[in-house]
Amino acid sequence: MKTELKNRLNHINWDFGTRLVVNNDEVFPFNNRKYHSYPATFIPEIPFTLIEILSSEGAVVMDPFGGVGTTLVQALIQKRIPISIDNNSVASQITRDFFVLFNPLVDIKRSRDRISQVVRTYDENMDYGSSLSSFSRNLEPWYEKKTLNQVAFLLKQYEEAKKSQGTPGVIELFHLCLSNLLTTVCSQNGGWAYIADNVRPKADKMKEKNAIERFLQNINICEKSIRNYKEKLGDSISFIYQWKKIDNVICTDYAMADMSKMIESVDLIITSPPYPKMIDYVKSQRLSFYMEEREFTSELATEIGARARRNQSNTICSYIDSMKKCNTQMVSSLKKGGYLCYVLPDFSKEKDRDRKEAVDEVLYNCISRGMKEEYRIKRCIPGTQRSNNIKWASLRQEQIIILEKL
């Protein structure tokens, strides 16, 4: 790695205080996590800064564990071609929603107006619950009665929008905000882990929350924020939408995916892989799976490191095995001289040695495949950015390891 790049990396305050300054200019990464409560997402400053320093405009930037598309959006707003992969179909759909909404051809204000118009027809004297399908009735125990009626109405309107395929961007903005709303207006306030473990709210904890009002607020905030970025970008990112080599958003098990089209095509990989036995990404989205009327058993089976499998004897071995396959994929997709930025937990004070050793082994394996460690950053995670105060899922420190393909 050139000294100039190292110098630039040295000048960043990786704990990210209040302002992010790159090349003496204050910059504003787009904050995906503000619009969806998916667990363990990046703070946007990490991928934004790495993309800015380690790649140029037009570069291909990939995140093979892309979650809800934080890396994808930071690449887009910096005029790089993004590829985001995730095996979780809810997360992939959210990423696709962002990708479509940032398209210069999509008039997001028009999409927002169309949705608001329909949502304002809500009539509290009507019973919308009867329109829930037998599958989406799984939502019933999670909401207070009036809130459930509003959620059922929104679901009905979302289904109608999908059928009519009208104004571009309507389905995506609807999906993004509705998927998030399902968690925020449910009466289980314990965070994603309670939803993942199917702990339904007790009868005395049921709380009325105005889903219609919150939904309208959310689509307004989301529309305004994306429109601001789009106004600054103009048509300058149109070329990204004309790129046809591979889909920009792919929902697949990365360990087993066919990535032959991408051999030596990627300039930069930035990713935070699932950590062993820590989070249940698929199960945490059960409410969205109910909304989409989809089972999640097959996605759960391919999820790497799922906490749900923490008591199985082969958990750590199968984690390492899958991550080694992912390393092979990443190394073969990277161009020579390209960088892989791995954001990993700093498990140096970890009591569970298996977990620490597993993460170390994944890293050594990557190096043994022809990657050279060039830079390492340790950063503290402020309390406000930790995972919902869930102790066993709450990291205090993480590290960013930058490896170069020789």
Ligand SMILES: C[S@@+](CC[C@H](N)C(=O)[O-])C[C@H]1O[C@@H](n2cnc3c(N)ncnc32)[C@H](O)[C@@H]1O
């Ligand atoms: C730490 S999260 C990444 C979050 C992402 N950086 C963001 O900001 O949204 C790890 C991701 O890996 C995904 N994942 C787990 N197993 C996978 C697999 N077999 N193939 C692809 N993605 C997988 C999970 O669904 C989860 O979204």
